[in-house]
Structures are given as C-alpha cells and as structure tokens.
Amino acid sequence: MRQFRIGILGCGVISNTYIADIQRFYKDLQIAACADVLPEAARAHAEKYGIEKACTPDELLADDSLDIIVNLTPPPFHPALNRKIIEAGRNLFCEKPFAPTLKEAKEVLDLADEKGVMVGCAPDTFLSSGLQSMRFYLDAGIIGEPFFVTANMTDFGVETWHPNPLPYYTEYAGPMLDMAPYYLSALISLLGPIESVAAFGAMPGKIRHIYTGPKAGTDIESPILTHYSAVLRMKSGVICSMNMSFDIYKSDLPALEICGSGGTLSYPDPNYGGGCPKVYRKEQYLGTVYQQTEEARKRREQFCELPELYARVKDYSRGLGVLELADAIDTGRKNRTGRDLILHVTEAAEAVRTSAVTGEFYRMQTSCSRPDPIPPGVQADRFC
Numbered sequence: 001m002r003q004f005r006i007g008i009l010g011c012g013v014i015s016n017t018y019i020a021d022i023q024r025f026y027k028d029l030q031i032a033a034c035a036d037v038l039p040e041a042a043r044a045h046a047e048k049y050g051i052e053k054a055c056t057p058d059e060l061l062a063d064d065s066l067d068i069i070v071n072l073t074p075p076p077f078h079p080a081l082n083r084k085i086i087e088a089g090r091n092l093f094c095e096k097p098f099a100p101t102l103k104e105a106k107e108v109l110d111l112a113d114e115k116g117v118m119v120g121c122a123p124d125t126f127l128s129s130g131l132q133s134m135r136f137y138l139d140a141g142i143i144g145e146p147f148f149v150t151a152n153m154t155d156f157g158v159e160t161w162h163p164n165p166l167p168y169y170t171e172y173a174g175p176m177l178d179m180a181p182y183y184l185s186a187l188i189s190l191l192g193p194i195e196s197v198a199a200f201g202a203m204p205g206k207i208r209h210i211y212t213g214p215k216a217g218t219d220i221e222s223p224i225l226t227h228y229s230a231v232l233r234m235k236s237g238v239i240c241s242m243n244m245s246f247d248i249y250k251s252d253l254p255a256l257e258i259c260g261s262g263g264t265l266s267y268p269d270p271n272y273g274g275g276c277p278k279v280y281r282k283e284q285y286l287g288t289v290y291q292q293t294e295e296a297r298k299r300r301e302q303f304c305e306l307p308e309l310y311a312r313v314k315d316y317s318r319g320l321g322v323l324e325l326a327d328a329i330d331t332g333r334k335n336r337t338g339r340d341l342i343l344h345v346t347e348a349a350e351a352v353r354t355s356a357v358t359g360e361f362y363r364m365q366t367s368c369s370r371p372d373p374i375p376p377g378v379q380a381d382r383f384c
C-alpha cells in the first residue's frame with residue numbers, strides 16, 4: 001500500500017490514542033498535520049508526536065497534500081465539520097457519532113457521493129482482533145443457531161473523568177449516540193441488519209454534577225434521557241436486549257453475550273479492540289447427566305476462553321478504521337465502515353430514542369449487509 005498522509009482535526013483526549021497507535025502500528029499512515037480551534041493544542045500535539053505541521057482547521061482543510069482527514073472533535077461539531085471536510089474534497093474518517101439523525105447522516109453522505117470522496121466512521125472496533133474472532137467462531141457454528149443477544153453498557157457518565165463533559169449531555173450525544181454505536185456495529189457485523197426496535201428511557205440522574213474541567217463543581221441539567229432499555233429484532237429473527245446507560249455505578253451484566261441452540265458466546269467489551277471471546281457449550285451442561293463427578297460439575301459452571309485469531313495490537317486501540325479506509329481507497333473497494341453501516345447504525349440509535357419517547361415500535365427503513373469478515377490469521381494491518 002502507498003503511504004497515506006493523514007490530517008487530524010481536534011487535538012483532544014482521543015487524538016492521543018489515534019496518533020500514538022497510528023504512529024506505532026500502522027506504518028502506511030503518516031500523521032502529516034494536526035489542527036484544533038485552540039492553536040496551542042495543535043502546537044502541543046505537533047511537538048509531542050513529531051508531526052510536521054500544526055495549523056488552523058481551515059488551513060488543514062485547504063492542504064491538498066492530505067489524503068484523509070480524521071475528525072476527532074466533540075459530537076456536536078461532527079455534521080457541520082464533516083460537510084466542510086467533504087466540500088474541501090478530502091476523504092473523511094469521523095469519530096462516532098456520525099450524525100444525530102438518519103436524515104442528517106444521509107445528507108452528509110450524499111454530499112460525499114456527489115464530491116467523489118470516501119467516508120468512514122468509528123467505531124472500528126468490530127474490525128479488531130477480538131470481535132473478528134467472535135465472528136469467526138459464531139459463523140463456524142460454535143454455539144449453533146443464535147437466537148438471543150444481550151448488549152449492555154452499564155457505566156456512569158463522562159463527568160467524572162472527561163475534561164470537557166458538557167457536549168455529552170446534548171442532543172448530539174448521550175448513551176445512545178456516544179456509546180451504543182460500539183454495540184450496534186458489533187451486532188450488525190456479527191448478526192446482520194436490524195429489523196425493528198422497541199425501547200424505554202429513563203433519567204434517574206437529570207442533574208449531573210460536573211467533577212472535571214472548567215465547569216468542575218457546577219451542576220447541569222441533562223436535556224436528554226440518560227438510560228435506555230431496548231429490544232431489537234434482527235432481520236435474522238435474533239432478539240437483542242440492549243441497555244445503554246450513563247447512570248449505573250456498577251453492574252455484573254455482560255457487555256455482550258450471544259445465546260444459541262448449542263451454547264453461549266461472550267465478549268468482554270465491544271468498546272475495546274482486543275479481548276478473548278469465551279464460550280459455553282451445551283455439552284458442558286449435559287455432561288453431568290452422564291457423569292456425576294466433581295470434574296463434570298466444575299466444567300458445567302464455567303465459560304472457556306477461546307484464542308483470538310488475529311494479532312491484538314493493543315487492548316484499547318484506535319486507528320484501524322483509518323487504515324482500512326486507506327486500504328479501500330488504495331485497492332478501489334468499498335470500505336467496511338462506510339455509508340450503509342453508518343446509515344444503519346445512525347438509524348438504530350435514532351430508533352431507540354424515538355421509540356423511548358413515542359412508546360411505539362419502530363420499523364427500520366435502512367438495511368445493510370454484514371461488512372466482509374477479515375480472514376483469520378492475516379496481519380493486523382491487512383484486510384484481504
């Protein structure tokens with residue numbers, strides 16, 4: 001693959017992971033420039049990571065030596081900045097959420113088609129070692145026919161750790177837009193498209209106390225629901241119970257568990273790239289029917305860890321989706337985090353929020369086929 005010159009837009013928290021991981025793991029990508037509305041943030045990053053150019057956002061968009069611009073600004077800025085990046089004729093990789101509504105996502109993607117630029121969007125974690133291994137085992141039939149999934153993000157809001165938590169309590173973020181995309185893209189990659197959605201919402205913590213950043217010590221009122229419990233029916237008939245929350249201090253609910261006719265497949269966290277799948281096979285359960293031994297009883301209690309089938313570059317890693325987009329541009333194929341997946345994930349997140357407010361079932365308008373799997377054993381930075 002040829003070298004791709006990458007421009008980073010937004011030099012905040014997650015840009016540190018993107019830049020460090022790309023520089024360390026993905027040698028075909030060169031971080032050539034970085035920009036921020038705060039010039040000192042761009043300058044500090046250029047110095048820290050040895051990036052050749054620190055500039056203003058407008059200068060970044062005008063730099064036609066850049067192949068891809070990676071939008072790492074807070075969620076409320078994504079739709080407008082994505083339009084500007086596309087208008088400037090640059091290929092785009094955007095952090096999640098792409099847009100708050102299907103309509104807005106479609107408008108931006110139509111513009112990209114019109115301008116002939118390619119677009120990818122996080123999450124890219126479904127491409128990584130752990131979730132691709134999950135997919136391999138699932139497709140191989142390790143748990144038979146799947147029929148039920150539970151996907152749970154049971155965390156507290158970002159106000160205890162993020163330096164700028166306010167954008168996460170707007171119509172552009174919240175648990176469904178900021179966190180659910182990890183789970184939705186994993187579900188779609190593993191089990192195919194979603195058919196319909198029913199959801200309920202709650203707001204146990206309407207007043208959020210801010211612990212970090214310039215507003216530390218103040219309270220804000222959340223204008224959005226901060227907890228959602230949803231049921232999704234996949235086109236395949238698989239039923240998914242999904243809970244996405246900014247209100248849970250601690251829970252033992254699994255992050256992702258798929259139940260099938262022959263057992264259960266479990267994954268530690270779709271937000272992370274690496275992670276060993278675990279399986280529980282029906283034979284473990286049935287073993288004690290035939291032998292009442294201590295060993296059989298012990299075996300009946302436990303999940304068994306399965307090996308990851310790809311190199312795990314890091315437990316918590318970013319940048320793989322940028323590389324996959326570059327590889328797609330280079331080889332003239334569609335990228336796996338592109339239009340169809342973006343629209344389907346955006347609509348699913350909107351569907352949950354809509355159903356929670358209207359109290360009605362939501363039937364999905366968009367669909368998307370499962371992004372192509374990555375063949376087991378290939379290098380972490382190769383896709384075919």
Ligand SMILES: NC(=O)c1ccc[n+]([C@@H]2O[C@H](COP(=O)([O-])OP(=O)(O)OC[C@H]3O[C@@H](n4cnc5c(N)ncnc54)[C@H](O)[C@@H]3O)[C@@H](O)[C@H]2O)c1
Pocket residue numbers: 009010011012013014015035036037038041057072073074075077081095096097163164178
């Ligand atoms: N923080 C995380 O752990 C994390 C993890 C995964 C994904 N993300 C996603 O990454 C994105 C960025 O998150 P973050 O935590 O790095 O945010 P952040 O607030 O730490 O950083 C955002 C940066 O963008 C800059 N910025 C704001 N408006 C801008 C504009 N109009 N033009 C140029 N720069 C602008 C800010 O000055 C800031 O430096 C979000 O979409 C978030 O959901 C964050």
